[in-house]
Amino acid sequence: MIRVVHYINQFYGGIGGEEKADVKPEIREGVVGPGMALKAALGNEADIIATVICGDSYFNENMEEASAAILEMVKKYNPDLFIAGPAFNAGRYGVACGSICKAVKEKLNIPVVTGMYIENPGVDMFKKDVHIVETANAATGMRQAIPAIAKLAMKLAKNESIGAPQEEGYIPRGVRKNVFKSERGSKRAVDMLVAKLKGEKFETEYPMPDFDRVAPNPPILDIKKAKIALVTSGGIVPKGNPDRIESSSASKYGKYDLTGVNDLTAETYETAHGGYDPTYANIDADRVLPVDVLRDLEKEGVIGELHRYYYATVGNGTSVANAKKFAATFAQELVKDGVQAVILTST
Amino acid sequence: MVKEIERVGIPVVHICTVVPISLTVGANRIVPAIAIPHPLGNPAMSKEDEKALRRSIVLKALKALETEIHGQTVFEK
CATH class of the missing domain: 3.40.50.2300 (Response regulator)
Structure with missing residues (x-):
């Protein structure tokens, strides 16, 4: 047994x-x-x-x-x-x-x-x-x-x-194994090429690994002058979730104005995220999106300014394709708005 | 999301609890957080101590943004 x-x-x-x-x-x-x-x-x-x-x-x-x-x-x-x-x-x-x-x-x-x-x-x-x-x-x-x-x-x-x-039925582990085939490699390669030229389906015998890495950007030289934006996958939204961001498999993100907001409270903000216990974030959303501390640091001159908008989505079963699309879109806005650095928080 | 932000030329620091996931996702500047439901807080603390804790994590994140790095870097506690 x-x-x-x-x-x-x-x-x-x-x-x-x-x-x-x-x-x-x-x-x-x-x-x-x-x-x-x-x-x-x-x-x-x-x-x-x-x-x-x-x-x-x-x-x-x-x-x-x-x-x-x-x-x-x-x-x-x-x-x-x-x-x-x-x-x-x-x-x-x-x-x-x-x-x-x-x-x-x-x-x-x-x-x-x-x-x-x-x-x-x-x-x-x-x-x-x-x-x-x-x-x-x-x-x-x-x-x-x-x-x-x-x-x-x-x-x-x-x-x-x-x-x-x-x-x-298992996910490829990147292991290469020698096997015998009835046709030699050159023939198989040409067959594959012909199929490709004809627009037919073919299967590579050696898939290239997918290394999607982005090199780190140079550091901020003078943080005292920098405009810093907040982004979160922790689902922090204005109370009532005005954009109706889904609690899992999010199909959208929200962009919210922080003008005049110095502290996130239980009355004004909450989390839309369905993948963690929301109790603590609903009582004080600064625990996920640290607006209170950044406002203090802004006043003290430690940072230049906190960007007027923050961006939020729910990172719970959300497809990689969607997350990529959201960020590719708002990253362009961040550039246009002159944001120099981003703090992204995840739960 | 971190990669798409980094891709447009803006340095980004990822504050997160599960560092191995952040490494897999491809974040370059990583600051470990407290816990999954409260990455920048600790409900067991007094309000003042909790805010001080949050401030220390944010300051570490700012430090990370000011640091020259040559690959994925975890800014430890």
Whole structure:
């Protein structure tokens, strides 16, 4: 019997939503939540003997302690296989699944599998280290994700050979493998070129890695004269959310005038973000968007001025394409308005 | 978003709690924050102490904006 330990967050563990995202890890015997379907998909050669549950915020704010504590819990059950998630497009959950899978693989030397949506930040962080099955972006994709994860996990547990990413459904790890093909390379290259010229579909055998990096700009020479703008992905909006920015998968951003605003209060500002406990930001939004402190620094002459407008969106399951589009648009306005530096805050 | 701002030539500092995510996203100047639901605050503190804490993080962010860097840099606590 293959002994499996499963990792899930506080939400799937039935402990609670964002208000419980700070719970410390615990381990329970047997299956919990999505473990039920996973157990069925794994078949009768494997059994989920225990489930680790940890709050997403707790894990992300205390990565080292959380990993160490969970490793100890997992070790006691002496598993042959470790499965985390799936996390879909939940960023903190994905980071937790990836980190703990990597730690278990390295320290306990057993196979690990997790599942995520391709834009989950956990993918770029851990795709080289662990097998991540590609899933839909939301839990509605659970029914497709579970069998795919179970299948790959069983193969790894039985030490069977693992095929290419597209055959097995995991996200490419950047591993190159020598294989025999019936046609030689020059012929395949020419065929690919011909297909490309004809506008037909073709698949490269060596995709180029996508390094989208922007070099750092030179520093501000005289901060006392600089015009500084605030931007946030933490969803801080005027009370009532006038632009109706969505609490997740935001399709827009807001631009808000700070003229005469010296302090964000519970009566005037709130968060529209649905991916963290809003209690603290709703009481005092300066905790996410530090307008009060910047006004003080402006008065004291530490900075030149705080830009009249701030820009806000909700960074919760928001697609990379949208975030890029928002920022590309307002960055042009910032340039036009003579802004010299930006402080961007994220929750 | 940090990359798109940096791309137009404006230096940007990212104040965030989960530094590994910021590194993955491609921020260049990174200042670690307090906690996910209150990156620039701590509700357990008195109002004055909390504001002083927030001020110290913002000052660190300004320092980061004034610092010449040659790659991704985390301005530690």
